Amino acid sequence: MIENPILPGFNPDPSICRVGGDYYIATSTFEWYPGVQIHHSTDLVNWRLVTRPLSRATQLDMRGNPDSCGIWAPCLSHADGLFWLVYTDVKRYDGSFKDAHNYIVTAPSIDGPWSDPVYVNSSGFDPTLFHDDDGRKYFANMRWNHRPKGANPVNPAFDGILLQEYDAAAGELVGPVRNIFDGTPRGLTEGPHLFKRDGWYYLTVAEGGTSWEHAVTMARSLDIWGPYDPHPDGHLMTADHAPEAPLQRTGHGQMVETPDGRTYHTFLCGRPLSTRGRCPLGRETGIVACEWGADGWLRLSDGRDQPALREAAPDPQASRAAPEAATYRFDGGLPLDFQWLRTPAPDRIFATGSDGLTLFGRESIGSWFEQALVARRQTDFTFTAETELSFAPESYQQAAGLTHYYNTHKFFFLAVTREEGIGRCLTLMTCPGRWPDPHLDHPLPAPVPIGDGPVRLRLSVDRDRAQFSWAQGPDDWQDIGPVLDASLISDEAGRGAHANFTGAFVGMAAFDISGQGRPARFPTFTYTPGT
Structure with a gap:
């Protein structure tokens, strides 16, 4: 069938x-x-x-x-x-x-x-x-x-x-x-x-x-x-x-x-x-x-x-293969599942190689011109996405992390950044589609300090529930921030389906609005469909 x-x-x-x-x-x-x-x-x-x-x-x-x-x-x-x-x-x-x-x-x-x-x-x-x-x-x-x-x-x-x-x-x-x-x-x-x-x-x-x-x-x-x-x-x-x-x-x-x-x-x-x-x-x-x-x-x-x-299919013996988890390593170029936004000059926003995907922070995650965001489609109501990030920000104007993205007015972004008096930390930025107001919400009471070294980021979505988590050790996953309304990452949220008609993506993003192009490295990215 x-x-x-x-x-x-x-x-x-x-x-x-x-x-x-x-x-x-x-x-x-x-x-x-x-x-x-x-x-x-x-x-x-x-x-x-x-x-x-x-x-x-x-x-x-x-x-x-x-x-x-x-x-x-x-x-x-x-x-x-x-x-x-x-x-x-x-x-x-x-x-x-x-x-x-x-x-x-x-x-x-x-x-x-x-x-x-x-x-x-x-x-x-x-x-x-x-x-x-x-x-x-x-x-x-x-x-x-x-x-x-x-x-x-x-x-x-x-x-x-x-x-x-x-x-x-x-x-x-x-x-x-x-x-x-x-x-x-x-x-x-x-x-x-x-x-x-x-x-x-x-x-x-x-x-x-x-x-x-x-x-x-x-x-x-x-x-x-x-x-x-x-x-x-x-x-x-x-x-x-x-x-x-x-x-x-x-x-x-x-x-x-x-x-x-x-x-x-x-x-x-x-x-x-x-x-x-x-x-x-x-x-x-x-x-x-x-x-x-x-x-x-x-x-x-x-x-x-x-x-x-x-x-009914033309061939009654044909059957559809079940979706499987996919782990991407980026050592052979950008996998076909992934896309970026708007620009025909991808070398300005990312590079691939044996050490994974490197994003060069450019304009904000809300830019219509040049932003470093590489993502794949959400193809399941329930899924988990996970990545690892090496990033050394020098200020709050530099951020990189994991995003659940619809457009410049509807996204969630768990990011590594740097704050005065805190140092390297995690922050959560959301833009919940309050048209025409594109201002961010910051659901965390305060940024979460993290040590040096790589950090793992994960997003778990179960229909209309989205939960971010993070880890620096092998099994020390911790939820971060509240459960978010994943249905906001949709056509119908915000301005509605007659003004929005694309779909949800999950992937990696980086910005550097200081203009320095700070790099962020992601060795792997895994997308796991739920049941």
Whole structure:
């Protein structure tokens, strides 16, 4: 069986394509670098992260991008012997404008080398590239409207889906640009993908926003330019009417056919801690089995409109491997599980080698430009993360340690620093999402003095409970600080899911706001899933 979500933790906006017997899913990475995650599978059950193609400054520079900006909704396809990746780099979130720039990169193999980007347009976000069977290519994206009136009255900013032909040889859009679909009354129409079957062009879009009203909507036309008629059932899938369903926020995906002609559709989803509660694992990726009806419309199998935790797999013998603990030593470079924030110049913020990961303290943990924070996704409701740290701070302006991180307004940070009259010590900084106030809380009554030498730091999370602890001897673990509300490290906390749509990370961070770049060394990092 397929067990949903197939990509647990922060993996939203899944675009899927098949090449022979290989399936690939590309997901959004927002402000995390390198850009775009691509997973591979041969059975739709087991998935492995294989690459992040936007890995150099000529492709992507997100310094200064606000939280939840950066890479939105990539589209991955394969044609003409190449992989084609379309993506948006969003430079602004608040206010009337988005400043969303769309690009295309290509590669002969999923492992690269990936080309420098070709700029396409900036009329909106969530781009897609469709390769028609006559060899022509078409580029579509939602159109962003900064005015108070638009095509859809629910949210006028989402002003329909634009389509234009793309000349790959010239690297530019050509011919007329047309609005082919205004969406349904649900509104917030985005995330377009095109699929052709039996002479029909099928358009799938995401609607309803990124929270409980999210949905996948389908429309079709015999002409790629439209008009597109909406699905007679309203929506292909949604959980808005089922608050008790384990998979919530279902929407934004793409269909794929297996070699033997069966159809599946990816979707993003969230798993709340309680009914319509917070989703600390962020927006995850699932996949659902579908069937074509006699009327030529796609529906979820068995007539459902909600994906299930378990779906029938193409291979009934396939089974998913259980998650295992992972210990990272950093002697072979930065493991693929880890990312950093925004900057295309990682040598400024970290180095790897036989002695582990070294972070060079840069700007504060709240910076949008250059901060030394290297982390991996939280992929389990219950987990333990542990690291060891060697760090010799000279002042309170230098700190390094273990962080549970969502964005610049929502994080916990247990750090080694130095205080006057105390010396080297541990401090706990939290930023609990009091929008728009980003000021820190300091839950410890006073910093905890520690001796010289390495110190071990640990974070234990059990759903909505987070507890830090520390040790300097082999078995002298001590809890430090109160039990923290781990559900704050989620989309729904703070400004809410329509302003935050990434996911929780756990990892290592260092800052040195004196400007000296004080190094902090982490020989190992261990992530252990709970039960």
